[in-house]
Amino acid sequence: MKLSNLDKYVPAKLYKRGVDYFEQNYVKDLREDGPNRWHAIVSGTGDYHVSMLLSKEDAILSSFCTCPFESDSLCKHEVAVCLAIQEHKKEYVPAPVDVLSRLKEMKKAELLEVLEDLLQQQPAVNLYLAEKFSETAEMDEAKARRMIRKSANRASRSGFIEWDRTDQAIEGALEVQDYLDTLDLAQDGERIILLSLIIVHECSKMLEKADD
Structure with a gap:
């Protein structure tokens, strides 16, 4: 159930009867005392305490009410509390975490700790970083296009490419531009022109499949 x-x-x-109690706001002081452990007070002819343990899938593992009702079924107070819990879960859905913002707020030591955990738990991250670090610092035409x-x-x-993904789409172009900013115009003029033309060409191709 x-x-x-x-x-x-x-x-x-x-x-x-449980629906009536719930709709008349007889459920008071609803709180989650621990993970999936709920408690509330339900008014009626007296104040009755209801305790409930749920699974992660919201199945009722156990329940208890201080009223004198005896049956294998839930009593009306327990039904009212179940409905109140269900409403509470709908109203208080946790907001999605902005991971990038949280990472930017972390200190270097904290970031290193997160990265170490990732390297141990996600082999794909290890392979990606190994490939990233093995790339040479030099930028040629093929690497820029890639x-x-x-x-x-x-x-x-x-x-x-939808409008809200344009920043992600041009990350590679910005990386190439950052590299160009490190070059000296007098010594590397030809390379700067060549790679700049590649940026323009590739970004023009992106525009063809981008949101208006």
Whole structure:
């Protein structure tokens, strides 16, 4: 029995009384004392304490009410609390975590600790970084095109770059531009022109499949 299908297991009369108690706001002081352990007070002819243990899938593992009702079914107070828990879960959905912002706020030691955990738990991260660090610092035409196309492909969905993925799409082009900024115009003028033309060409191709 789960919070979402009480009406299939609780006798209709008891379930209706529980709904009435819930809708009349008889459930007070609802709180989660521990992971999936809930407690509330339900008003009626007296104040009754209801305790409930749920699974991660919101199945009712155990429940208890201080009222004198004796049955294998949930009592009306327990039904009311179940409905209150269900409403609470709908209203208080945890906001998604902005991982990038959180990472930017972390100190170097904390970032290193997270990275060490990733390297141990995710072999793919280890392989990616090994490949990244093995790349030479020199930038040639092939490498510039590869970097720009890689970020464009990563940002595209079904061959289309949506407006909210444009920053991700041009990451490779910005990396190439950052490299160009380190060069000396007098000594590396030809390379600067060549790689700049590649940036323009590849970004023009991105525009063809980008959102208006």
